[in-house]
Amino acid sequence: xxxxxxxxxxxxxxxxxxxxxxxxxxxxxxxxxxxxxxxxxxxxxxxxxxxxxxxxxxxxxxxxxx
Numbered sequence: 802x803x804x805x806x807x808x809x810x811x812x813x814x815x816x817x818x819x820x821x822x823x824x825x826x827x828x829x830x831x832x833x834x835x836x837x838x839x840x841x842x843x844x845x846x847x848x849x850x851x852x853x854x855x856x857x858x859x860x861x862x863x864x865x866x867x
Contacts (some may be wrong), residue, residue, distance in 0.1 A: 814850045818843050818857070826864070837867070 821843065825836040844854055858865055 811850050812851065815853060815857070818854050822857070822865075 819839075821836060824838060825833060828836050840858055842848065842857065844851055848854070
């Protein structure tokens, strides 16, 4: 039961994170900076499942050099 709950929570977190990343790619100027800050917060150690989110970014280094 706990594993199912964890998987659902992980899926939800990663889905939200991917949406922020998609929005970041399409954003411009100030909105892009705001999303960059939000993404950085989601990658911090205190964020749930931060390691998985970091993997997503590291696997796409070409798209996210910053």
